[in-house]
Amino acid sequence: MKLRRSSPEEAGWAETTVGPWTRHRRHVGYRNPWLTVWHDEVTRPDGEPGIYGVVHFRNTAVGVVAIDDEDRVALVGQHRYAFDRYHWEIPEGGSPLEEDSLEGAKRELLEETGLRAGTWREIGRWELSNSVTDEAAVAYLATDLRQGRAQPDGEEVLEFRWLPFDEVMALIAGGEITDALTVLPMQALALERARGQAD
Amino acid sequence: MKLRRSSPEEAGWAETTVGPWTRHRRHVGYRNPWLTVWHDEVTRPDGEPGIYGVVHFRNTAVGVVAIDDEDRVALVGQHRYAFDRYHWEIPEGGSPLEEDSLEGAKRELLEETGLRAGTWREIGRWELSNSVTDEAAVAYLATDLRQGRAQPDGEEVLEFRWLPFDEVMALIAGGEITDALTVLPMQALALERARGQAD
Numbered sequence: 001m002k003l004r005r006s007s008p009e010e011a012g013w014a015e016t017t018v019g020p021w022t023r024h025r026r027h028v029g030y031r032n033p034w035l036t037v038w039h040d041e042v043t044r045p046d047g048e049p050g051i052y053g054v055v056h057f058r059n060t061a062v063g064v065v066a067i068d069d070e071d072r073v074a075l076v077g078q079h080r081y082a083f084d085r086y087h088w089e090i091p092e093g094g095s096p097l098e099e100d101s102l103e104g105a106k107r108e109l110l111e112e113t114g115l116r117a118g119t120w121r122e123i124g125r126w127e128l129s130n131s132v133t134d135e136a137a138v139a140y141l142a143t144d145l146r147q148g149r150a151q152p153d154g155e156e157v158l159e160f161r162w163l164p165f166d167e168v169m170a171l172i173a174g175g176e177i178t179d180a181l182t183v184l185p186m187q188a189l190a191l192e193r194a195r196g197q198a199d
Numbered sequence: 200m201k202l203r204r205s206s207p208e209e210a211g212w213a214e215t216t217v218g219p220w221t222r223h224r225r226h227v228g229y230r231n232p233w234l235t236v237w238h239d240e241v242t243r244p245d246g247e248p249g250i251y252g253v254v255h256f257r258n259t260a261v262g263v264v265a266i267d268d269e270d271r272v273a274l275v276g277q278h279r280y281a282f283d284r285y286h287w288e289i290p291e292g293g294s295p296l297e298e299d300s301l302e303g304a305k306r307e308l309l310e311e312t313g314l315r316a317g318t319w320r321e322i323g324r325w326e327l328s329n330s331v332t333d334e335a336a337v338a339y340l341a342t343d344l345r346q347g348r349a350q351p352d353g354e355e356v357l358e359f360r361w362l363p364f365d366e367v368m369a370l371i372a373g374g375e376i377t378d379a380l381t382v383l384p385m386q387a388l389a390l391e392r393a394r395g396q397a398d
Contacts, residue, residue, distance in 0.1 A: 018280050018283050019278025019285070019356075020278055020356045021278075021280055029236075030228040030252070032228075037228075037254075039231070042280075045355065053229070053231040053233065053234060055234070055236075055254055055332075061328070079218025081220055081241075082329055082332060083326060083329060084218065086218070087329060124374065126379045126382060127282060127286075127377055127378055128328040128379045129260065129327040129328050129332065130281055130282055130379075131260070131279070131291075132281060133254075133281060133328065134281045173387075175323065178323075179325070179326055179329055180325045180326060180328065180329075180379045180383060183325055183383060184379060184386070187382075187387065187390060188372075188386065190390055191372075191390060194393035194394075
């Protein structure tokens, strides 16, 4: 495979220790506006030579659980290209690594649903797929909502629907909502509620 | 960027409809033994020309929540290369797409912890990062455990530790365990328990 030499700022031609690995060389294997794949020549933990391909994301994945006064959750439906399948999810998007991810969350919520929220709270942060990607995700709870007009960008064809919190949890338990960035914060909120009732 | 022409079986040089997109051409942008990046020339939902880079995984991500008779969960600690950080997680690994993922789960549990389980149950299936990857994940609950000897492969340096279920949930709530494939099934099990107590 033909590999491009990486730009100096991401090169790391100097030998680098990564936990029990040693990285000898880093090439750019692929690049587009959303991600870069680094192809690293390494010495593995067992001392053998090997390679490590890291999918580096330019954006943090941000998700927003927007809940209205009737305890309904804002869901968006869209055809996901990578799976060639229609998915219902919370509003999500990419927030550039150098951006405050809360600002990214506000923008994505507005673009996809037209909603603005008066109250924001971080629900959690996770790594989505840490074996070969460095994608980080964060989800926020948005409440005190006002409805405006959605502003989807050219790559998105979205439906927007309100669904009661408990129905969303039933769809998750039933395996009908399967997007990790939707399931992670919804489960976290449901557990908070369960603990609150137990106290 | 220099792009290789894809092999016939993955080519799709014929125009293909993917929901509201049209795919015109597919090249292989990068490939290693674990993943392939497809670089697709598309017409976007708004009719404009664009590209879509899909990170195609050769493996399903499998995770195992192994719980012993004292309600302790088997955790493994390892340095994750992509984040250059130490993570505690449930035993996880890749199961080739053509393999029964339960077989993959049994193998990964044995390799990483030396455990064999008498009882297996699927907890759930999710897509980890559906904007640009097609990685699917499945997690199983493993109980009725017998301890044997761990058999890590050369790319893994692992610690193995038992932690009470509630302590694992506290580490998740506190943001100290952040791996999605660990958090998703643990939260699902905690919700099952909370529902059981409420009944």
